[in-house]
Amino acid sequence: MTHRTMVVCVALVAVVLIAILLDIFGGTRWYSVSDLWRPSTKLVGEVIWQIRVPRALAAAMTGMLLALAGLLLQTVSHNPLADPSIIGVNAGANLAMIVGELLGISLTILNAFWLSLVGALLAFVVVIGLSMSGHGFNPLRLLLGGTIFSGFISSISYAVSFITNTTQQFRVLLVGGFSGANYQQVLLLGIAVIVVLGGAVMFQTELTLLGLDSKTSVGLGVSFKRLMIVAVVLVVLAAGSSVAVAGNIGFIGLGIPQIVNFVHPGSFKSNLAAVALCGSGFMLIADLIAKTAISSVELPLSALSAIVGGVVLFIIVAFRKEAVGA
Amino acid sequence: MKAILKADQLTAGYGHKVIIDQQTVEIPEGCVTGLIGPNGCGKSTLLNTLNGFEAPMAGNVELDGKQMSQYSAKQRAQEIAVLPQRTVIPEGISVFELVSYGRYCRQRGMHRLSKADRQAVEDAIKAVHLVDKHDELLTSLSGGQQQRALIAMTLAQNSRILMLDEPTTYLDLTNQLEILDLLHELNATFQKTVIIVLHDLNEAARYCDHLICMIHGRVAAVGSPDDVLTETTLANIFKVSGDITYDNDCPQITNCHPLPVAQP
Numbered sequence: 001m002t003h004r005t006m007v008v009c010v011a012l013v014a015v016v017l018i019a020i021l022l023d024i025f026g027g028t029r030w031y032s033v034s035d036l037w038r039p040s041t042k043l044v045g046e047v048i049w050q051i052r053v054p055r056a057l058a059a060a061m062t063g064m065l066l067a068l069a070g071l072l073l074q075t076v077s078h079n080p081l082a083d084p085s086i087i088g089v090n091a092g093a094n095l096a097m098i099v100g101e102l103l104g105i106s107l108t109i110l111n112a113f114w115l116s117l118v119g120a121l122l123a124f125v126v127v128i129g130l131s132m133s134g135h136g137f138n139p140l141r142l143l144l145g146g147t148i149f150s151g152f153i154s155s156i157s158y159a160v161s162f163i164t165n166t167t168q169q170f171r172v173l174l175v176g177g178f179s180g181a182n183y184q185q186v187l188l189l190g191i192a193v194i195v196v197l198g199g200a201v202m203f204q205t206e207l208t209l210l211g212l213d214s215k216t217s218v219g220l221g222v223s224f225k226r227l228m229i230v231a232v233v234l235v236v237l238a239a240g241s242s243v244a245v246a247g248n249i250g251f252i253g254l255g256i257p258q259i260v261n262f263v264h265p266g267s268f269k270s271n272l273a274a275v276a277l278c279g280s281g282f283m284l285i286a287d288l289i290a291k292t293a294i295s296s297v298e299l300p301l302s303a304l305s306a307i308v309g310g311v312v313l314f315i316i317v318a319f320r321k322e323a324v325g326a
Numbered sequence: 327m328k329a330i331l332k333a334d335q336l337t338a339g340y341g342h343k344v345i346i347d348q349q350t351v352e353i354p355e356g357c358v359t360g361l362i363g364p365n366g367c368g369k370s371t372l373l374n375t376l377n378g379f380e381a382p383m384a385g386n387v388e389l390d391g392k393q394m395s396q397y398s399a400k401q402r403a404q405e406i407a408v409l410p411q412r413t414v415i416p417e418g419i420s421v422f423e424l425v426s427y428g429r430y431c432r433q434r435g436m437h438r439l440s441k442a443d444r445q446a447v448e449d450a451i452k453a454v455h456l457v458d459k460h461d462e463l464l465t466s467l468s469g470g471q472q473q474r475a476l477i478a479m480t481l482a483q484n485s486r487i488l489m490l491d492e493p494t495t496y497l498d499l500t501n502q503l504e505i506l507d508l509l510h511e512l513n514a515t516f517q518k519t520v521i522i523v524l525h526d527l528n529e530a531a532r533y534c535d536h537l538i539c540m541i542h543g544r545v546a547a548v549g550s551p552d553d554v555l556t557e558t559t560l561a562n563i564f565k566v567s568g569d570i571t572y573d574n575d576c577p578q579i580t581n582c583h584p585l586p587v588a589q590p
Binding site for chain 1: 404409417
């Protein structure tokens with residue numbers, strides 16, 4: 001790690017910490033910093049420690065997981081547009097939870113997690129199957145097949161919840177959000193973060209080499225099959241646990257790695273930390289806006305994330321075109 | 327001459343499609359071997375099986391008398407370095423960083439660059455004459471310089487065999503000759519066994535010691551450029567007529583015309 005990336009990372013950690021604090025104090029009612037250790041009433045203390053804190057932690061970790069899942073997918077598929085929500089991994093997790101609940105598996109936190117992981121894995125395996133051609137894995141097919149599959153699965157989710165009159169019940173799953181976050185979810189997300197981040201760091205050299213085309217990386221001695229299995233496990237864990245807590249939130253996986261790479265073009269290794277931290281920061285700020293923008297109404301997070309992110313990406317694309325044209 | 331790589335009764339292809347059918351090929355150690363033949367003749371398939379990327383459908387590939395399947399990915403990379411056709415040039419990466427990727431197969435654990443690794447990287451950069459571009463971004467280099475940086479990356483692997491799939495195809499003439507001179511130099515100074523897929527037959531004749539000419543998945547001719555580049559080979563395999571002239575004892579094709587395609 002160079003001196004400059006070190007400085008950037010320390011700055012980003014500070015931003016994330018500030019965003020966590022803002023997300024804790026901000027909401028329909030703003031609290032003061034002193035409420036954290038000397039709450040004005042017992043109720044205020046409970047709201048902060050039982051609702052706001054786990055919510056902020058869940059948002060921070062989910063943002064990190066989604067951004068990492070996007071970065072991993074983009075790296076292994078050699079496609080900057082790959083993202084777990086675009087290729088249908090999130091939608092698969094979503095559908096598995098809805099189907100599970102309707103089949104009578106009560107959506108306790110633990111059940112939600114494993115259903116979501118199974119759904120994400122099944123969806124990913126199907127999409128990888130779709131992207132296999134005679135010459136092996138084809139990244140373009142991953143995106144084409146995944147996009148169609150994602151739409152298909154999402155439609156089934158909506159149809160199932162509509163037919164069974166459970167749209168309201170699955171609202172959080174379908175529109176995304178952290179309103180019910182609790183410490184048990186925070187714990188499970190924490191485990192997912194440790195595994196995904198740890199795995200990404202452990203395999204960062206191989207994943208960096210994969211930034212060259214896959215044949216070149218194989219020539220350098222990377223075991224492509226093993227690396228693909230690692231990537232699939234990490235992406236499923238990241239996307240599945242995010243969906244189990246916060247529903248299907250798009251954009252982050254696609255946009256955060258893009259934005260980081262735009263500001264600082266570099267290898268997997270050099271951008272890993274920045275992508276993880278920016279994912280956290282973005283999710284926290286989006287959550288804060290969702291809570292506070294319109295009083296008494298909580299905005300749907302997936303839509304908000306897509307709108308904010310869409311605008312940012314739009315600016316980047318426009319900027320880039322100009323830079324290329326000049 | 328001793329064969330370092332050997333394919334025995336090799337059948338290879340993609341999926342269920344057989345491209346090479348029961349061919350036997352030997353690569354002599356310490357030579358520059360050229361794979362030539364018309365498009366779709368199976369050159370790339372042969373290369374990708376000889377280097378262990380693809381498992382043969384039938385038959386054996388042996389490296390140094392040991393079955394290729396017994397080598398792990400890293401062990402194989404220590405023996406054979408490969409530069410495929412049209413490599414993606416990643417953004418935001420310096421020449422030094424790219425070349426250091428070549429050390430992956432020699433590293434353990436967390437893959438930090440040791441002192442020996444750094445030395446090997448510096449040597450490789452020096453060998454391709456890019457010392458002055460050491461810290462520059464790859465994307466800021468010319469096509470020929472990028473190709474040299476990629477070759478340096480494969481050199482850093484310190485392997486005995488170097489395989490290149492059409493390394494000159496997207497380069498202008500000066501750069502083509504520079505790359506081929508460089509390969510020749512590497513072969514001469516480091517006794518590297520070089521295997522190279524080439525389109526230009528005159529370049530192949532000039533720079534290779536040994537040629538393997540393929541057509542329709544078969545080995546049609548093997549030997550020195552003198553043996554392989556004959557008017558008969560030109561007519562039968564490449565479907566062109568031409569005269570073979572000798573430039574400093576090196577066969578060169580002139581006066582080349584496509585032959586009328588025989589109607590079946």
